[in-house]
Amino acid sequence: MTAPGAPGSAGAWWGTEDVCVRFGDTLALNDVWFRAEPGRVSAVVGGDGAGRTTLLRCLAGALAPTSGRVRRPIPLETGYLSAGSGVYPDLSVTENLAFRATAYRVPAQQARERGAELLARAGLDRVGDRLAGQLSGGMRQKLGVIAAMLHHPDLLVLDEPTTGVDPVSRADLWWLIARAAAGGAAVVLATSYLDEAERAHDVLVLDAGTVLATGTADQIVAAMPGTLTVASARPAGEAGRGAWRREGRWRVWNPTAADTAGAIAPDLQDAVTVAILARELALVPAAGASR
């Protein structure tokens, strides 16, 4: 049996314990507990200003929390893709990877082989000499992810790696992400796409810096309170506060009913929306919710 706490041991995790981050008067993260386990992909989801980037910056070591505790590997064993692609636009693809390999002390030969393999899988093998600034947004994101995972990090932190990326490139990126997790890395990614979050092993739902839900996608869906129905129009009155548009129709959430006729099985997107809605309704009971 591996000693508890040893890196790479079964049951080991990286993450945050009771972390608060305050920017002036703004509480960006409020008592956030989060665990990312080796070999698993954790998705951090939430609306704008939810605190996803702040949490990822804490995990990567780019930001010190105001209070609480962050568990992360030493910088040499952490890979980070910041909100941009994090690559140098005036360096070529191979020069970017060479710089990253040197900084992370990856032997040159090993870096070349791994870089070539990952570039080929991501469809970037023919643009090795092209400047990163001349790549499309999706290609640049893929390069950023490859650069972040080039050194086989124990913790791979990716801030919105697939935002603004076409479906084909998204598939490539997910292959890279899955590859990093299969290699034993704990992968944490922030995403705005809930269909992507469903592909992750674990999901953390943040809203206004607070954890609304955590667990696997199925656990979060199962834990959704109340029931969900579909309507062709927004219900009038109080019921309308718990309704939102999706795919041309209205989802209506009834927080109290345990079993309603015509109730549908929610998915992660529904569960996350309900979690955010529930918080908003609790915070502003009299305010009308419009979605």
Place this chain on the structure above:
Amino acid sequence: MWAMIVKEFRQLRRDRRTLAMMIVMPVVLLIVFGYAASFDVTTIPTVAAGPEAGQVTHLVGEPFHVVATEPSQGRAWAEQQLRDGNAAVAVVTGSGRPQVLIDGSQLFTAKAAIAELSAAAAKAAVKGAAAGGQASPPASQPQPVVTVLYNPDLNTSDIMIPGLAGVVLVFVGTIITSLGVVRERQSGTLEQLAVMPLKPRDVFLGKIGPYFAVAALDLAIVVSVGVGLFGVPFRGSLAVFALGAVLFLFVTLGLGVLISSVSENQGQAIQLSLMVTLPQILLSGLIFPLASIAVGVRWISYLLPLTYFNEIARGVMLRAEPLAPLWQPFVLLALLGAVVFTLASLRFRADLAPAAPRRGAGSPRRPESARGAPGTTSATSAVGTPGTRSAG
């Protein structure tokens, strides 16, 4: 168009630094440079040697100001005083006509001295003519033999090019460096650097190293072109010159990093760089003699690194000054370098390591021990130590 005007004003109002540059800086610069912009030489430091050195004080009037007399010394001592920058004019008395040595590397002072001597000679000639009815001066008042040293033809290029070499270094060292670092911030790569297993010191030195090399190459090219194309003499020690250039480069590169660390974008970096560069060009003695700059403004000159590099470059290239008499500019340049470099590296470190107290500096691929106790309310990080799931 109205919409554009309103938008521009709104943006301008929020960019306080640009607004200040546009409104306050012109007034400040006009006042400062107005007091600095003077070619008038009011005082010419003079030394006297030879048996009649003591009488020189009484013979020469304004603007000559005798700062030292050595009756026991001769021409060699007088030349050394000029070479070491202790005086701009030296009078050597003795048998025959007095010799007046003028330091040509102090162009405006030299020209003022020559003009004064010519005026005095003309006055004496007129006085002699009035007294004796002859045009030539009387034999009792022998006219001095004037010799201009270090820049006999009083070439402007001879005194400008050593200083211009410094200006080139200011441009490369301050402006280009400040852009190089702030570009990292704008492109988001500075945050990548912050989390990489690189020490802030390594990033700092790695960042400025190439600029240092390019600036050094620039300097070599400028000096070579100055010597080869413009015929500027290089009489002194290359090693002394190089030492001065290295110290100067440290200050200018440090200024570049300092500017970049307080700038949010490249526009701000350029604005600040110009605010640092422009006074160096106008107040360092490169164009206007330091002695001509109003005292109330001159103190700024002594805070500028180019002032000292100028002194070193002209001293070494034109007057072949060795290291010893240049100790003052060297020490002051080193002092400025230490202050600027320390500030720059501290700012850079703060920029680069927002989680500095928690960043691991452990040996490669080996976890550090956990720091801080779990459950404490203070901000702690366990770097390199994963947590464990509870059993079950």
